[in-house]
Amino acid sequence: MFLRFRQSVEYLAGERDLAPPLLARIPAWLLRSAVWLLAIALIYAFCGQSSKFIYIDF
Amino acid sequence: MRTRPLIPTVIVCLVVLALCNLATVPWSRRLWYHERLDDIEAAQNPDIVFVGNSLMDARIDTNALNTGAAAADGTTFRPLNAALGASAPVDQALMMHYAVDLHPGLRTLVVGFFDFQLTEDVHLRPMELTGTHMIAVDPRFPVSEVAPIYHLDRTEQAQLRLLRAFPLAANRMNAWKYVELLRRRLGDMGATAHATNDMGRVEDFAALEAGSDADFDRQAHDFLQNPTHFSASYERVFADAARHNMKVVLVAMPASPAHSERFYTRASWSAYFARIRALAEQRGFIVIDATSWMPRQDEFSDVLHMTFPASSEFSYRLGKELATALP
Numbered sequence: 001m002f003l004r005f006r007q008s009v010e011y012l013a014g015e016r017d018l019a020p021p022l023l024a025r026i027p028a029w030l031l032r033s034a035v036w037l038l039a040i041a042l043i044y045a046f047c048g049q050s051s052k053f054i055y056i057d058f
Numbered sequence: 059m060r061t062r063p064l065i066p067t068v069i070v071c072l073v074v075l076a077l078c079n080l081a082t083v084p085w086s087r088r089l090w091y092h093e094r095l096d097d098i099e100a101a102q103n104p105d106i107v108f109v110g111n112s113l114m115d116a117r118i119d120t121n122a123l124n125t126g127a128a129a130a131d132g133t134t135f136r137p138l139n140a141a142l143g144a145s146a147p148v149d150q151a152l153m154m155h156y157a158v159d160l161h162p163g164l165r166t167l168v169v170g171f172f173d174f175q176l177t178e179d180v181h182l183r184p185m186e187l188t189g190t191h192m193i194a195v196d197p198r199f200p201v202s203e204v205a206p207i208y209h210l211d212r213t214e215q216a217q218l219r220l221l222r223a224f225p226l227a228a229n230r231m232n233a234w235k236y237v238e239l240l241r242r243r244l245g246d247m248g249a250t251a252h253a254t255n256d257m258g259r260v261e262d263f264a265a266l267e268a269g270s271d272a273d274f275d276r277q278a279h280d281f282l283q284n285p286t287h288f289s290a291s292y293e294r295v296f297a298d299a300a301r302h303n304m305k306v307v308l309v310a311m312p313a314s315p316a317h318s319e320r321f322y323t324r325a326s327w328s329a330y331f332a333r334i335r336a337l338a339e340q341r342g343f344i345v346i347d348a349t350s351w352m353p354r355q356d357e358f359s360d361v362l363h364m365t366f367p368a369s370s371e372f373s374y375r376l377g378k379e380l381a382t383a384l385p
Contacts, residue, residue: 029066029067033066037071037074044226047233049238052265053262054262055257055258
């Protein structure tokens with residue numbers, strides 16, 4: 001299971017060219033979009049962290 | 059090496075971002091500043107408007123205000139509380155502008171102030187228009203109306219237009235708010251929970267006081283060097299009031315005993331307040347010094363803000379004072 005997980009992560013991250021069986025049926029462009037959207041969502045969620053919240057309920 | 063499907067990926071990302079951008083608009087309608095603008099819009103023929111920051115926001119109890127006013131001389135007010143928590147004077151100037159534009163029947167302006175709020179100039183760059191400062195990003199105000207209030211040059215006006223086109227960017231801090239709340243909840247696990255009130259962590263509000271006695275004295279001294287005018291934002295607020303023939307009342311808001319003992323016993327504050335009073339009276343404004351109205355620490359939920367029961371007591375007393383002072 002861990003091997004498949006590792007292969008999946010390596011494929012999504014661009015380290016491996018061949019999709020593991022788990023992801024083989026999903027179009028590559030869709031997978032790449034999901035990876036980039038996850039990255040964008042994480043950046044968005046954390047990009048305000050330089051703010052020191054005093055009033056949290058705005 | 060295999061080529062990556064770049065173009066479809068970029069298209070999917072752009073489409074999802076555009077959808078998120080659209081979804082942000084209804085989300086931002088639930089924000090504090092937005093609800094307050096809606097309240098201003100929905101007010102029914104108000105005759106008195108309250109402007110200020112969190113010390114005034116949600117701290118005017120209409121029933122207590124009118125009970126106090128009726129006890130003094132039978133007056134009844136139709137109040138509109140346009141004060142906004144976590145706001146800067148520029149935001150308050152925009153709130154006032156909006157209130158007088160929508161309600162020409164307003165006859166009295168009450169400004170609640172704390173420390174040097176009336177005289178310190180604050181410039182917010184478009185990048186800083188987050189949280190409640192997002193009021194400037196709200197599309198109901200044309201950029202041409204916001205620019206002179208926020209002192210935005212041409213480049214900053216272009217940045218503001220860009221922020222309005224991408225509400226996802228303007229709301230970036232609101233997303234972090236939820237991460238921060240989660241972080242705080244996790245941080246409190248297994249430890250003594252931090253005391254909180256309706257606006258945040260109690261201990262955090264101490265950061266809004268002057269950093270040191272010397273810093274407090276310096277702020278007083280800065281004004282006393284040239285005590286001929288209020289800050290540009292408040293001059294705008296007062297100009298709006300004058301244009302609508304409104305009577306202006308300045309209220310030095312109740313301060314906690316801790317804040318009073320530390321700062322309001324200083325010679326610099328006495329000199330500053332005497333000069334503010336003189337400047338206000340020169341303009342025909344009424345000044346109410348409420349700094350010592352709440353002498354007990356348990357009447358404050360943190361170092362600055364009154365508890366809600368204390369707010370009702372404050373409103374009652376303010377109603378009495380206003381009814382007596384106003385013609």
